[in-house]
Structures are given as structure tokens and as C-alpha cells.
Amino acid sequence: MNEKEIMDIFLRTGAISRGHFLLTSGLHSPVYVEKFRVFENPEYTELLCKELAGKLSQFNPDITVGPMTGGILLAHELSKFLHTKMMFTERVNGKMTFRRGFRLSSSDRVIIVEDVVTTGGSVLEVIDAVQSFGSQLLAVGCLVDRSITLPNFNCPMISLLRLEINTYTPDNCPMCAEKIPLTKPGSTNK
Numbered sequence: 001m002n003e004k005e006i007m008d009i010f011l012r013t014g015a016i017s018r019g020h021f022l023l024t025s026g027l028h029s030p031v032y033v034e035k036f037r038v039f040e041n042p043e044y045t046e047l048l049c050k051e052l053a054g055k056l057s058q059f060n061p062d063i064t065v066g067p068m069t070g071g072i073l074l075a076h077e078l079s080k081f082l083h084t085k086m087m088f089t090e091r092v093n094g095k096m097t098f099r100r101g102f103r104l105s106s107s108d109r110v111i112i113v114e115d116v117v118t119t120g121g122s123v124l125e126v127i128d129a130v131q132s133f134g135s136q137l138l139a140v141g142c143l144v145d146r147s148i149t150l151p152n153f154n155c156p157m158i159s160l161l162r163l164e165i166n167t168y169t170p171d172n173c174p175m176c177a178e179k180i181p182l183t184k185p186g187s188t189n190k
Contacts, residue, residue, distance in 0.1 A: 009044050009047070013044065015036075025121060027166045036070070048143055057134065060154075064110075067089050105135065109135075117150070120147060120153065148164075
């Protein structure tokens, strides 16, 4: 698949919205990517994960890890194509951690998958959790990279779709200046 075909899936499912959005990072954006509009279509989820798995297979991982919530679906689907175990992290007391009996070892070869990367903050937290076991981090994969400046993950970052979307701090937001109502999409309210 090429980027146009991937973008068509996001547009066809209504996964890309325009407005004034408060992102999980606290930044404001004129565009929001709601991956669950894609995930509600298992055939698209499978298609995109198969494509991403094709790009990540070169790293020969044995464990695929994703952060809760969207990363769980990706990690599960990707692990089928990559023939790996699947694990996920959860936020406990403000910190991503492994629970539910998930444990890594120093011999594990890990890839981390995320649905949408904006600042990379969640991925960095998962990296810390993986490295606390001494496991080898091979790569980070995501469906959509919408970062302006990608943080240094100290490993390759592989994405299916690259969107150049500006984000703004609340005190520097042109949409706030225009008094456009702010929407907090997603599953949490801040």
C-alpha cells in the first residue's frame, strides 16, 4: 500500500477531523486523528497492521508491546503477522507500567507500536518500561506520525502515514485567539 491508499482509509472512515482540539499531550491542534474510526472496521485494521508488520518484520522481534488503549489493538493484530508474543502497558499512578503478569527479560527483542505519535511522550514512557527489564528495543512502529519534531527514541521509527499538522501550546494557539470552541476528543476528559 502507498500513503495515498492509507490516507484514503483514514478519510473514508472519517478518522480525520478538522476543528480545534485538545490533544492528550495538552497541545492544541486544528486536526484530530481518531484511530478508532478505523479500528471499528476490522478489515481496515487488519490491512493496515499487515502493511506495518511488513515494514517491522526486518527487525525480527519476539515481543510486540503497545500502550493502552489503541496500542493494545495494534500490538495484538501485529503480533499475529509478526508471530510474536503481545504485551501492553497501562498507566498506573501517572506512569506506564507492565501489569497483569507481563514480564520481559534481558533476552527479549521488542518492538513498540502506537496508533498516533504527536509528541512521542507515551512511546518514551513505554520505552522506559521495556528498558527497565534490560530488553532490547528494536524499533517503534505507528500508523500515523503527526509529530513536528520527533523525539529521539534511540531506535528506528517506522510509520505508515506521515501528516504534517501544526500543534500549539494553549497560550500560543491561533484558534484560541479566534475564540473557536475547544473540543477534547477521545476517551478521557481533562
